[in-house]
Amino acid sequence: MKVTRSTGWSIPALLATGNVMASDMPLNMVQGVTDISQKTYDLHMNILYICCVIGLVVFGAMFWSIFHHRKSKGAKPATFHESHTVEIIWTAIPFVILIAMAVPATGVLLEIEDNSKSDLTIQVTGSQWKWHYKYFDHDLEYYSVLATPRAQYENYNGIFNSNASKPLPKGENYLSEVDRPLVIPINKKVRFLVTSDDVIHSWWVPDFAVKQDANPGFINEAWAKVNVPGVYRGKCTELCGKDHGYMPIVVIAKTQVEYDKWIAEKVAVQAQAKAEEQKLLGMQMSKDELMALGERTYLASCAACHQPNGQGLPGVFPGLKDSPIALGDVKKHIDVVVNGTKGTAMQGFGKQLGLKELAAVITYERNAWGNNTGDAVQAADVNAVMKGQ
Amino acid sequence: MSTMTDTHDDHDDHDHKPTGITRWLYTTNHKDIGTMYLWFSFTMFLIGGFMAMIIRAELYQPGLQIIDPNFFNQMTTVHGLIMVFGAVMPAFVGLANWLIPMMIGAPDMALPRMNNWSFWILPFAFSILLASLFMEGGGPNFGWTFYAPLSTTYSNDSTAFFIFSVHIMGMSSIMGAINVIVTIFNMRAPGMTFMKMPLFVWTWLITAFLLIAVMPVLAGTVTMMLTDKYFGTSFFDAAGGGDPVMFQHIFWFFGHPEVYIMILPAFGIVSEIIPTFARKRLFGYSSMVYATSSIALLSFIVWAHHMLTTGMPVAAELFFMYATMLISVPTGVKVFNWVATMWKGSMTFETPMLFALAFVILFTIGGFSGLMLAITPADFQYHDTYFVVAHFHYVLVTGAIFSIMAAAYYWLPKWTGHMYDEKLGKTHFWCSLISVNVLFFPMHFVGLAGMPRRIPDYALQFADFNKIISIGGFAFGLSQLIFLAVVIKCIRGGEKATDRVWEGATGLEWEIPSPAPYHTFSTPPEIK
Amino acid sequence: MSTKEYEHYYVPAQSKWPIVGAVGLFFIVIGAAALVNQFASGNEGLGAYGLTLGLAIMVYMMFGWFKNQIDESMAGMYSAQLGVSYRQGMAWFIFSEVMFFAAFFGALFYARNMSVPWLAGEGNNAMTGEILWNGFQSVWPLEKMPDGRETQGMPWTGLPLYNTLLLLTSSVTLHFAHVGIEKGERSKAKLMMGITIALGIMFLILQVEEYIHAYTEMNLTLDAGIYGSTFFMLTGFHGMHVTLGTIMLIVVFLRILKGHFTKDNHFAFLAASWYWHFVDVVWLGLFVFVYIL
Numbered sequence A: 001m002k003v004t005r006s007t008g009w010s011i012p013a014l015l016a017t018g019n020v021m022a023s024d025m026p027l028n029m030v031q032g033v034t035d036i037s038q039k040t041y042d043l044h045m046n047i048l049y050i051c052c053v054i055g056l057v058v059f060g061a062m063f064w065s066i067f068h069h070r071k072s073k074g075a076k077p078a079t080f081h082e083s084h085t086v087e088i089i090w091t092a093i094p095f096v097i098l099i100a101m102a103v104p105a106t107g108v109l110l111e112i113e114d115n116s117k118s119d120l121t122i123q124v125t126g127s128q129w130k131w132h133y134k135y136f137d138h139d140l141e142y143y144s145v146l147a148t149p150r151a152q153y154e155n156y157n158g159i160f161n162s163n164a165s166k167p168l169p170k171g172e173n174y175l176s177e178v179d180r181p182l183v184i185p186i187n188k189k190v191r192f193l194v195t196s197d198d199v200i201h202s203w204w205v206p207d208f209a210v211k212q213d214a215n216p217g218f219i220n221e222a223w224a225k226v227n228v229p230g231v232y233r234g235k236c237t238e239l240c241g242k243d244h245g246y247m248p249i250v251v252i253a254k255t256q257v258e259y260d261k262w263i264a265e266k267v268a269v270q271a272q273a274k275a276e277e278q279k280l281l282g283m284q285m286s287k288d289e290l291m292a293l294g295e296r297t298y299l300a301s302c303a304a305c306h307q308p309n310g311q312g313l314p315g316v317f318p319g320l321k322d323s324p325i326a327l328g329d330v331k332k333h334i335d336v337v338v339n340g341t342k343g344t345a346m347q348g349f350g351k352q353l354g355l356k357e358l359a360a361v362i363t364y365e366r367n368a369w370g371n372n373t374g375d376a377v378q379a380a381d382v383n384a385v386m387k388g389q
Numbered sequence B: 001m002s003t004m005t006d007t008h009d010d011h012d013d014h015d016h017k018p019t020g021i022t023r024w025l026y027t028t029n030h031k032d033i034g035t036m037y038l039w040f041s042f043t044m045f046l047i048g049g050f051m052a053m054i055i056r057a058e059l060y061q062p063g064l065q066i067i068d069p070n071f072f073n074q075m076t077t078v079h080g081l082i083m084v085f086g087a088v089m090p091a092f093v094g095l096a097n098w099l100i101p102m103m104i105g106a107p108d109m110a111l112p113r114m115n116n117w118s119f120w121i122l123p124f125a126f127s128i129l130l131a132s133l134f135m136e137g138g139g140p141n142f143g144w145t146f147y148a149p150l151s152t153t154y155s156n157d158s159t160a161f162f163i164f165s166v167h168i169m170g171m172s173s174i175m176g177a178i179n180v181i182v183t184i185f186n187m188r189a190p191g192m193t194f195m196k197m198p199l200f201v202w203t204w205l206i207t208a209f210l211l212i213a214v215m216p217v218l219a220g221t222v223t224m225m226l227t228d229k230y231f232g233t234s235f236f237d238a239a240g241g242g243d244p245v246m247f248q249h250i251f252w253f254f255g256h257p258e259v260y261i262m263i264l265p266a267f268g269i270v271s272e273i274i275p276t277f278a279r280k281r282l283f284g285y286s287s288m289v290y291a292t293s294s295i296a297l298l299s300f301i302v303w304a305h306h307m308l309t310t311g312m313p314v315a316a317e318l319f320f321m322y323a324t325m326l327i328s329v330p331t332g333v334k335v336f337n338w339v340a341t342m343w344k345g346s347m348t349f350e351t352p353m354l355f356a357l358a359f360v361i362l363f364t365i366g367g368f369s370g371l372m373l374a375i376t377p378a379d380f381q382y383h384d385t386y387f388v389v390a391h392f393h394y395v396l397v398t399g400a401i402f403s404i405m406a407a408a409y410y411w412l413p414k415w416t417g418h419m420y421d422e423k424l425g426k427t428h429f430w431c432s433l434i435s436v437n438v439l440f441f442p443m444h445f446v447g448l449a450g451m452p453r454r455i456p457d458y459a460l461q462f463a464d465f466n467k468i469i470s471i472g473g474f475a476f477g478l479s480q481l482i483f484l485a486v487v488i489k490c491i492r493g494g495e496k497a498t499d500r501v502w503e504g505a506t507g508l509e510w511e512i513p514s515p516a517p518y519h520t521f522s523t524p525p526e527i528k
Numbered sequence C: 001m002s003t004k005e006y007e008h009y010y011v012p013a014q015s016k017w018p019i020v021g022a023v024g025l026f027f028i029v030i031g032a033a034a035l036v037n038q039f040a041s042g043n044e045g046l047g048a049y050g051l052t053l054g055l056a057i058m059v060y061m062m063f064g065w066f067k068n069q070i071d072e073s074m075a076g077m078y079s080a081q082l083g084v085s086y087r088q089g090m091a092w093f094i095f096s097e098v099m100f101f102a103a104f105f106g107a108l109f110y111a112r113n114m115s116v117p118w119l120a121g122e123g124n125n126a127m128t129g130e131i132l133w134n135g136f137q138s139v140w141p142l143e144k145m146p147d148g149r150e151t152q153g154m155p156w157t158g159l160p161l162y163n164t165l166l167l168l169t170s171s172v173t174l175h176f177a178h179v180g181i182e183k184g185e186r187s188k189a190k191l192m193m194g195i196t197i198a199l200g201i202m203f204l205i206l207q208v209e210e211y212i213h214a215y216t217e218m219n220l221t222l223d224a225g226i227y228g229s230t231f232f233m234l235t236g237f238h239g240m241h242v243t244l245g246t247i248m249l250i251v252v253f254l255r256i257l258k259g260h261f262t263k264d265n266h267f268a269f270l271a272a273s274w275y276w277h278f279v280d281v282v283w284l285g286l287f288v289f290v291y292i293l
Ligand code: HEA
Pocket: A051, A054, A058, A093, A094, A095, A097, A098, B145, B259, B260, B262, B263, B305, B306, B324, B325, B327, B328, B329, B331, B332, B333, B335, B363, B364, B365, B366, B367, B368, B369, B370, B371, B373, B374, B375, B379, B382, B383, B384, B388, B391, B392, B395, B396, B399, B400
């Protein structure tokens, strides 16, 4: 049924578009790589088949009378109506069918909701518009953001102005790639504690059949036990503001050995970075260095809201060009960036960025787009504000 | 203002209409008000459809071409709001206004001045909503479901305009519904017992009850939103002991009955049309009445099937799954009834019948996908993907909108006194039927393949299907212009319609002349 | 058709009031929306003017519409059927009000039985309590919020109790006034109406007193977490309904003084009294669920 329908649809599709279908889009739910995802898929298929059969019967009867009981064929209307027997039958049969559907569904659901006895716990926190992963069993946490460059998705010029610089060609994993994927071991029950820092997000990895809303102030639990190593891609699936479409998820499932190796490496790197931060405090960076790093950091972390040209979106995100804060007291500026503004979309970046990046991005904001304060903010300045001095 | 004019005695002998603009501004006539509702609704359909065209144009290919993501969200949101509150609901209220008094042998609605008020609130409310798109920071951009805290702490300044305009839209709906209920309870002609009422009247009675029960809850929801955003309350803020999910519970307690508000009158329309063109009595009148009531009652206890991924306790997930599945039973009774009515009938296929038949099939397909969504574990995969978008457009566009089209064709001759252009009508039907499926059917696949809703841009593997969907969308949009042409042509002239119009039509509205006189029954007709 | 047997249907004439009302609502919406934004941003603006204009138009509309209605009714133009329509309309309107309060009661129940215990780690939310709100305890009234802010619960003894007695008594006196009208004993009706209105006003005064107390002495404010939110929204909307009810009663009282109502033509009285009884019942719900339990 499924197959005939989908091929049936691809014919007009071919005609309409004129090019060959990019055949890599699956036409059905993924079977996935966990037992649960497989069971969910089976459930989905069974219900679909049942619906198709009911559809065949109902529409069959209908088309039969459309073809045979039409006036142009001389059909005379019968006068029968109301039959309790018939009515009871067509109430009872669907009821029985529903029970037949509900029983396996209940079974799968109970299995999904059994969060006990996990081997590993990871806290997943959504915020506009990135994911934060924190391993409970190791000293490791990091942010994960979209890796597709802006120049690949902003095509505004390309369509109206053929002379304008064409957007970059889109990569293979366009909009489904991140800078730092989540890594988990296979064959282990990994528990996800899903929550949010601001609005509601939803963490969905189709191959695991895990979709769990990230509600601010609450922690929801979900789990996955992956059978096959690989790279699995998902999306944020709850409307979470402007860049809801740009909040992908990538999970890499590794064998236990490789996973352990990865963890050890990451933990070491993070420890080293922390040590380097301390060294930074005594160092002075040149303004040019700061501006260069600042621009990169700005485009990666801030431009989503404040826009690459620093003008913000009026009424939604304030512009930083000519903003009193970016032109005014440095301490205040650092404070806003490090701690955010409570109750607004401006989150605290103190946790997300290193001291060097913070210093750089603040320097950048104070000198770019004609702000020209001439200030060069150093890591030590940022550290001072962080420590509350 | 003419306080004590001559309404009392002499309008059954001369059928005079007031003239000029005040005819429409001050009217108490159910037919005029019905007409205004219908035109208003159609205008909103065009505006909401235009927004859908912007959405489809942006999604035509991957990448951001035309609009930025923030505006895209506004389009999605306002498209949903306009279609639901501006197109479908007012269309049904318009039909109710035109038809219910004629069907039950009443001279007008029970509370004609309030009726006028209900209508005139709408243009103002929707102008405010639309105008907010042009404010600094843009209009509502948090989805038609406006989940907190995106719609509270994180929303833009126009939110207040959105909230208050929803308040007055709600007032309008409540007053409209009160009017319908009171008309049906109190204005039936002698002999028109409840179980003799046409099904359209029955379904509207139940719809009106749903409206009065849930629109105030919507008002409560937006009020809490208002105070959370502007006055520091913590309904939806965990830091103060509230819960963002509570918003969803209250919203969907309104929202789910709301979707049935958009389909029950459609059931009524189809139950009028099919017997007429099958020339056979409706198979089970009373079981239809009971089925409608059961759907309405069940609709109060299924709301959380929209929230299955919010992390509710498992007992709740099970309960809402079972309750939701149950709705298939009474809905099935309806579908089977329509089929049994056609069975061994003597069918002809004028445009209203074609739309009604398409309704039965396509609505049922939408119902099947609804049933699939109700299966909690499977919904974890479907939720917030285009599979859901496919589901609700099947029940809303090929359900509600198709039924409204069917109704328009069916009663146009009675309203205007002229037959519409059958050939053009059929063209409209076939164009719509084909394009609507090109538009919405592939959405099932895109959704299953993993494309989320409410995104302005997508991964490359969805590109081809989205292109097809968009093409279907443009074609469906253009097809609606044919409908506009049919209506205008029919108003301006055409073959004179007979009183009964359709050979198999039964009911009081077919006993009076076409076009229906400005004032119908000033003395109650007698129903045998 | 047998014209004689049935009463003629009565269809009210055209009226300009509905559209005036729609315009009034339009200005109220624009004004109020602008005003709350000004309030939030601290900017100057025209919101207050818009709102005032809107309210003025609404008052104008109500005077006009009601006067119109009263004149028509006094002229004996209304059919008995229309009277029934009004009654049914009022009953359904009250039902819609019930559902409006249901939304807020729902929020209260949800907060008390779901969200607050969950934040403290009950149900499937153990990690919520442990990781996000460590140390938070589920008690009602919620005097200590998850983020540590504090407030106080309003005891039911004292003002709320007096208010309950006031409202209950007022329902009784209103009933006597009704009986008075139905029996044609106008002076009794006047007296009882007067007492009812006085009780209503006293209720409102005490309510204001309670709010002042809450704000100044108990740190119980609108932003005092979910307890403050539900407390003020429920009692506040109830208070607004009492205010409206009192105004309705006053209008009806004035009409009694003018000798408007008769034994069988007193719909306005009936509507106001239904409304009052409804407000009273809501209070009982409040008293039990907001104050006592
Ligand atoms: C007119 C509007 C309308 C109607 C009638 C329905 C009808 C139904 N809907 Fe739908 N729904 C919407 C409008 C509507 N819906 C909208 C707008 C949304 C999205 C909101 C948003 O998030 O923006 C939505 C979303 C939605 C969801 C949430 C999905 C998600 O977000 O994850 C679910 C889940 O259970 C659901 C279920 C159902 C069911 C079970 C029915 C049933 O009533 C269908 C019953 C009908 C049949 C089943 C077919 C006929 C029956 C037979 C032939 C009998 C035999 C059949 C069997 C025994 C199988 N709907």
